[in-house]
Amino acid sequence: MTTAKRADARKNIESIMDAATACLARDPDVSVAEIAKAAGVGRVTLYGHFESRSTLVTQVVERAIQQTDEALAAVDLDGDPRTALSNLLEASWRLTQQYGALIVAAEQSMPHEQFQAVHLGLMDRWKPLMERGRRDGSFRDDQPLQWQLTLLQSVLHAASGAVYRGEIKATDAAALIDDTVQSALTPPGKD
Amino acid sequence: MTTAKRADARKNIESIMDAATACLARDPDVSVAEIAKAAGVGRVTLYGHFESRSTLVTQVVERAIQQTDEALAAVDLDGDPRTALSNLLEASWRLTQQYGALIVAAEQSMPHEQFQAVHLGLMDRWKPLMERGRRDGSFRDDQPLQWQLTLLQSVLHAASGAVYRGEIKATDAAALIDDTVQSALTPPGKD
DNA sequence: ATTAACTCGAACACCGATGTACGACAACGG
DNA sequence: CCGTTGTCGTACATCGGTGTTCGAGTTAAT
Structure with a gap:
């Protein structure tokens, strides 16, 4: 009607x-x-x-979430875990650049539960890969998985800020991120 | 008078x-x-x-800066760069826990120049150590120094958030931070 | 004990942002 | 071509935060 x-x-x-x-x-x-x-x-x-600012933000965030989810779902996560991680990082870097601080707006404007649910949903793209890599010795498993996931997000965020402040060139960022994360996840004594 | x-x-x-x-x-x-x-x-x-909210914030920040500077100045940075870095990280972690998001308040309330000057001043505690470690092969030098400094801050911030969200215990954080940073700074192929 | 310094709550003006109401105007769609 | 739908600017009410004023009451200091 x-x-x-x-x-x-x-x-x-x-x-x-x-x-x-x-x-x-x-x-x-x-x-x-x-x-x-x-x-x-x-x-x-x-x-x-x-209706209101908050509904606008919510809709914008939901669309971003959906596009993010699709982009990450298209990434090939089979084969060598380190290669798969590189792929996932590259895709995530593009999304981080595109959406920047949108996640902060989401955190402020969305009901806490809903936000956390969405966040956990996105994390599930990383978790299986990380678990597999930890099992087969590609990644160090002497740190909490949760911490390693937090670290991934943190590096992406840091790179975004560094590019914004002009500390590094956007074109170099992807390689730098991959390099840094791979190094941080390398099992001690195995190089 | x-x-x-x-x-x-x-x-x-x-x-x-x-x-x-x-x-x-x-x-x-x-x-x-x-x-x-x-x-x-x-x-x-x-x-x-x-006088105003902003002067209060400024004074609070200035006191925090001063205490931070003193605390970092008291850290022993001689000897093995990796050990020195551990010491510096531990001290910085205590300060990060204590002052948390105060730096964000500073960024919003202080004149841009002044904030940046302060920030650079604090960075100078790290820079010489990092440069020395890069020279003698303790740390990888195939990444921009600026990026590595940004990364250090980022890991500390990430740990602060993780503790706040209950993902990791505050008592474990210090070791985790050191472990992570050392791993990220290890030169490739040298372990 | 007396005075000057300090505290406090209530009330006020002010600002910027959100959200609403109205009425004139433009343009899509049949 | 005409009616519905949509747009726009202005104006207004509201809300929360900042900063000020006033007057009455406390408290430190000599």
């Missing part, structure tokens, strides 16, 4: 989602006014399509 | 600084009202001693 939306309305919704994604990736506390301006749209129009 | 402050006033100023440090370490956006309450003092009294 819901009459189909008009073409320009759909286009504006798209613009708003895109602008919001880009803005929130830079500053998770960006105002609705700035998002609207970035989208080339009036603030009132934005509120016509999204 | 400035008459000495009264005893209770000095005590209150102390309480406020301490409470502000603790509060800002947890939440860099904490309100002045909450800081005052945590200090067991009226909000007006706080404004009697500090």
Whole structure:
């Protein structure tokens, strides 16, 4: 019964989602006014399509989650665990650059449970690979798995910040990340 | 000419600084009202001693910087670079736990230049050690030094978050940090 | 004991951001 | 071409945080 939306309305919704994604990736506390301006749209129009700031953020985050999940699902995780990890890191690096601080906005605007559920869901892309690598001796297993996963995220985040501050070039980052993580996960005395 | 402050006033100023440090370490956006309450003092009294929120933050940060600098200066950095790094990491970990997100508050409330100057000052505690270790083959030197410094900070921050979320025990963190960093800095093919 | 310094709560003005209401105008879709 | 849908600017109410003022009450210090 819901009459189909008009073409320009759909286009504006798209613009708003895109602008919001880009803005929130830079500053998770960006105002609705700035998002609207970035989208080339009036603030009132934005509120016509999204109930509140928080619902906008939620929708943006959900779309990002979905695209992230798809991108990670497309990564080949078979074969040598170290190679598989390289692939996963490269894909994750692209996503980290794209979405930046969006995860911070999510943490502030989404109900705590939901956020944690999503976060655990994304972690499950890494967990099996890491467990396999630990079993077959590719990765060190004398540290908690959870810590190693946290470390992965941390390195990606650090690289994002370093690129932003101009400390390293974006083109070098991928190799640097891979290098660093592989080194950190190498079993002691096995090189 | 400035008459000495009264005893209770000095005590209150102390309480406020301490409470502000603790509060800002947890939440860099904490309100002045909450800081005052945590200090067991009226909000007006706080404004009697500090011109504004931003000057309070600045003073708190400056004191933290000073204490941090002293603590790091007391660390023995001679001898084997890897041992020295362990010492420096342990001291830094204590400070990270103590001051937590205070650095975020600093970044938001202080003039950009001043913050960066302070940050570079603290970095200079690490830089000579790292350079020495890279020269004598203790640490890998096929990555930018700046990146390795960023990585150090990142690991400390990650550990802080992990402890906060209950992923790892605070007592285990120090060893885990040292283990991780040493592993990441080990030259490839030399173990 | 007297005074100057200090504390405190309540009330106020101010600011920026969120969210709403209205009315004129534009453009999509049949 | 006409009606529905959507857009836009302005204006307004609200909320939370900052910073100030006032006046009455306490407390340190000589």
